[in-house]
Every structure is written in C-alpha cells, then in structure tokens.
Amino acid sequence: MPDFTSMILSRLALGVLTLVAVSAVVFFSMDLLPGDVAQQMLGQAGTPEAVANIRHDLGLDRPIGQRYVAWMSGILHGDFGRSLASGRPIAEIATGRLLNTLFLASFAAVVSIPLSVGLGIVAAFYRRRPADTAINLFTLFAISLPEFLIAYLLIYLFTVKARWAPSLAVVGADTPLPERLHKTVLPVMTLTLAVAAHMTRLTRAAIVNVLASPYIEMARIKGLHPWRVIVRHALPNALGPIVSVVVLNLAYLIVGVVVVEVVFTYPGLGQLMVDSVSKRDVPVVQASCLIFAATYITLNLVADLMSILCDPRS
C-alpha cells in the first residue's frame, strides 16, 4: 500500500514539475528566439525612444528571471497581463472564451466516448468479420480526413442541403442552452468524428489483446456466451488501457477545438489564439498556450492515475 501512495505522489510531483518546465518554455521562448516584440509592434516607424518606451511598458528592460517570477505569480493570482492589441486584461478576454471551449469539448466528449467505446467492443466481438472490417475501414477513413474537410462536408450536408443545422456557431454568454446546443451540433459532430476513430481503434486493440490470454480461452471452453466472455471477463482487464485512451483523447479534444472553432467562428479560446498569432499579440498567445498546455498536462496526469487505479494489482 505505501508503494501505491508513493507511485501516485511521484506521478503528481512529475506533473507539477512538467507544468513549471512548460511555463518556463512558454515564457523564455520569447527571449531566446530572434526578433524584438517592441520593434516588431512599431515596425519601420519605431524611433529608438518609442521602442524603449514600449519595452519599458512591457517590462522588457527588467532582468529576465525577475520578469518570469512576476509573470508566474501574476498568473497564480489570476492576472495574465494585458493584450498588446487591445490593451484589455487577458484574464477578462479569455475567461468567457475558455468557458465556451470547455462547453464545446465536454459536449463532444459526452457524445463521442460512449459511441467509440461501444463501437470498439462491437468490433472486438465481431473481429475479422464484416462488421469489424466496416468499422476498421470507416475509422481509418475518418483519421485520414483533415478536420476542416469533415467540418465543411458536414456544413454541405446539413446546412446547405438539409437546412437542418446552422453553419455558424456564434454564441454569447447569454445564449440559452437549447439554442447553444443547436448551434454547436455541427462542431460537435466534427470533433466526434475526429476523436472517435482513434478511441474506437484503440478500444478494439485493448480488448483483442486481452482475448489472447489463456483465461479467456478457459472461459470460452467452459461454454460461456461470447458476449459474457467479452463484457465480464475481457473488458475489466482491458479497462486500464481504455480509460487512459479515453482521457488522452479528451486531451486531444482540447487541441482539436482550435480548427473547429475557426471553421464555425465559435468564440472559443482556440479562435482567440489563432487570431492573436496573426496579430502577433504575444502575451495573449502565451496565456492561451499556457492554459491549453496546463489542461493537456492535467488530463495526461489523470490518464496515468486512472490506469494505476484501474489495475487492482497496485
């Protein structure tokens, strides 16, 4: 038992360490890479005095270590600094958008997880038979499609032809839930198609892997019903890998929203980040990058912890 606790504690410590290291990369990359932000903001017109002024406003004239500590402690207090483009506090711009992104990602997760785990079990049950081949080909096909192609195909089918769902997912903070759900149907379908393929394939692989063990052979020889063999005997032992695949795909969802948000002009954090990259609004990009990375690292950590918890031997 102490082994178990120390395993979890060391994994948690590693997660925190990774977060700190990533925050350092996000912060210091601005200084390590060529190009001066202040110079770039002003372009050709920048006189040395104006550049120096901006550098002072951004705090670029202070020692780098000091700036990192100030930046991090600000973030821990919920202060992400100010946007270069609009001058507004980043926390104010990003909060609503982060909530929108989380809404979209959770909606997609609620649809895609049961769907893909179910399909994976079906494929494992009918392995090397037509149903399995069909699922296999369909998932391979879905993996090969760029997300924006899936998105536009869905817009073509459901907006232009069927006039069934809107192609623009513009929502505000006060949009009522039913309208919000209706507007995000197509983005959610896109995300589902993008992540469900991976989850289905890996669920199938995890179960098929377990099916090769002797105790499954035994269960079969005892004459148990094939479904019972899969659900009661194989599934519990395949649960560890499946749970970690599911959580890892949630992490993927958080990133996958970027493209989907741009296609459907959904006001989420991903769209904010892409817009800010074109405007070279580095503080906003850094803040969004840190939020995305933190979510991703946390979910990876959860995946590891869940697979430890799913293994009764530990």
Next chain:
Amino acid sequence: MARTLGLFKTAPPSARFGAAVVVAYGVVAVLAPILAPYGETQVVGVEFAAWSAQHWLGTDDLGRDVLSRLLYGARNTIGIAIITTVLAAVVGGTLGLVAGTLRGWVDQVLGRLVDVLMAVPSLILTLLLLAILGTSTFSMIAIIAMIEATRIFRLARALAYAIGAVDFVTAARVRGEGLVWIIFREVLPNAGAPLIAEFGLRFCFVFLFIATLSFLGLGIQPPAADWGSMVRDNATLISYGQMSPLIPAAAIALLTLAVNLIVDWLVHQASGLRE
C-alpha cells in the same frame, strides 16, 4: 530496392492501392508545370467562374485557374511536407541514435528536453512559436521539423538503447570502434524497418499539420498555391452549394489514406504477424 519491389508483389490490395496513389501524386507534383494549363499565380478570368471547357474546375476568389493551382499545390504541399519530415528525421534520428548509444548524461539531458517539448500539444506549441517568429513558410518548416524531431528522437533512442544492449554491439565497443561506426554499421541496419514505418507516419502527420496551418492562414504563405489555403480562400462557395472548394481537401485526405495503408502493411510485415 529490388527487394522492396519484390515485396510489393505479395502486398495486399490496400497497400498496392496506396502505392499507386503515392506514385500518381509524385508524377503530378514533378510534372505540374507541364500538366497545368495556366500558371500558378496567373489571373485568367473573373472570380469564382463555374466549371467550363477553359477552366475545368472553375476559377478561385482572385480569378486564378483552380485546376492549375491544384496541380502546383501538389508540388508545394507535398514538397514542403517532405522537406520538413526529412529534416525532422535527420535531426531527431541522429540525436536519438546518439543518445541511445552513448547513454549517460547526453541521454538524460536530451531526454528531459524532449519530455518538456512533448508535454505541450504540437499545434499549440507551433502557434506560440509562430507568434514569436512571425508567420512565414521558412519558420513553419523549422518549427514543425523541431517538433516532429522530438517524436522521432523518442523512437530512435528506444531502438538504439535496445540494440545497444545486444552482444554484437558490445563486441564492437570492445573492439574499439568509434561512435559513428557503431551507429551506422551496428545499430542503424537493425533499426531500419521501424524507422521507415515511423517516417511514413510522421510524413502523414506533417502533411496534415501543414495543411491545417495553411488553412488557418498561418502556414504556406500566398501567392504560392497549396491545398490548405485553397480550401480557406474558396470556402464561401460551400454555402452556395458548390463542392469544388473541397477538392483540395479531398486530395489531402486521399494521400494521407494512401500513406497510412502502406504504413499499416509495412508495420504488419515488420511485426511478423500472420493473423
């Protein structure tokens, strides 16, 4: 080479189909200037013209011939993806083989660095670096090659580490062979198959990734024709019930599918499974 060709005779239809598609794309990419009826950036008519005998796939938002841009796009999109993947494979592969063979502190330092870079999702890291460096085709290639190099590093390092523990490598070490000899004559010949499969997978990933960035307007910069930005520029047509903006996207999907089919078969072949 002859062995590879011989292997293809036994390949399943899916891998043969994949190989045929890859060859066709290669031919189009190389012969684009001959095949294309108009120039890459030549304005030849009105904007958004419908399909006709002069312009088989119509014209785009600036009045350029879509078919010509599609053919030139093969050149740019695939060419840049290959350059990026090769760069990533050379850097990541070399460092990985060195780290796995040398072990010790070199391995530790490179390994931890890669861990940190891999902890950030690649699209997010790319966006951050593009914001700092500015969007240009050149910085995109450098950034993606660096990120992909971390993935190849992991595999190459693991392979070199495993192979380095085998007796014939120890024998070479004891004989006094240098690092370069051990890597190229002892380790690399035994790590070939998985590294080639990884190269194929990485190519697919890079290719889709570049297309996505170009679609977001942050990848290959205009006026160069490329499939991702072609979708972006003409996407408005879709709401009028026109499918032609999706042709470049379909071209992307078909190539990815083809390479995936080949890699699937290669992996299957290398794993020795006969299921």
